[in-house]
Amino acid sequence: MKDFDGYGEKVEKAMDGGLIAISIILLQGVLSVSPIDVALTVAIIALSVAIPTLVFTLLLRMVWSVSSIPEVKRRNSHAVLMLTGYIAAIVAIDAAIWHVLWIAGVVFLILGATSFYIYVAFDREVKDLLEKEDTKKS
Numbered sequence: 435m436k437d438f439d440g441y442g443e444k445v446e447k448a449m450d451g452g453l454i455a456i457s458i459i460l461l462q463g464v465l466s467v468s469p470i471d472v473a474l475t476v477a478i479i480a481l482s483v484a485i486p487t488l489v490f491t492l493l494l495r496m497v498w499s500v501s502s503i504p505e506v507k508r509r510n511s512h513a514v515l516m517l518t519g520y521i522a523a524i525v526a527i528d529a530a531i532w533h534v535l536w537i538a539g540v541v542f543l544i545l546g547a548t549s550f551y552i553y554v555a556f557d558r559e560v561k562d563l564l565e566k567e568d569t570k571k572s
Contacts, residue, residue, distance in 0.1 A: 443495070445557075446495070446516070447492065447495065449520070450488050450491055450492045450495075450516075450519070451492070453484065453488055453519065453520065453523040454485065454488045454489060454492070456523065456527065457481050457484050457485050457488070457523050457526060457527075458485065460477070460481060460526060460527060460530055461478075461481045461485070463530070464477050464478055464481065464530055465478070467533075471533060473529045473530070473532045473533035473539075474529070474530070474533050476525065476526075476529040477525075477526045477527075477529035477530045477533065478526075480522045480523070480525040480526035480529060481522070481523075481526045483518065483519075483522040484519050484522035484523040484525075484526055487515050487516075487518050487519035487522065488516075488519035488520075488523065490515060491512065491515045491516050491519055494511075494512055494515070495512075498512075524546065527542070528542050528543055528546075
């Protein structure tokens, strides 16, 4: 069986990095478009929230890897920042897609929600496997 040490942290880092990259690329494209309609306004505001919160979340992970701050204090503040950044990035991406074609925005939302549901189900299975491995080692 594979070693899943740090699985959750690796997934979160990949999601943060990917959303930061997409947000920066999207910001470059959105800022060059005119006239600005409601969808682009929403996208710009959401990107203004997403980029700093996701970057700060990634920075916190780096700082915490070398600090002695209790896990409980870390998780509460980190969860709020992470959730805010994820939601803002998804809203920004969908608003930019919605600007081009509204039906594509709807499709993005539906497929995104479905993919998230599948990921959560998979993540639970992985966590169950990790727990079983820990009990076997004990």
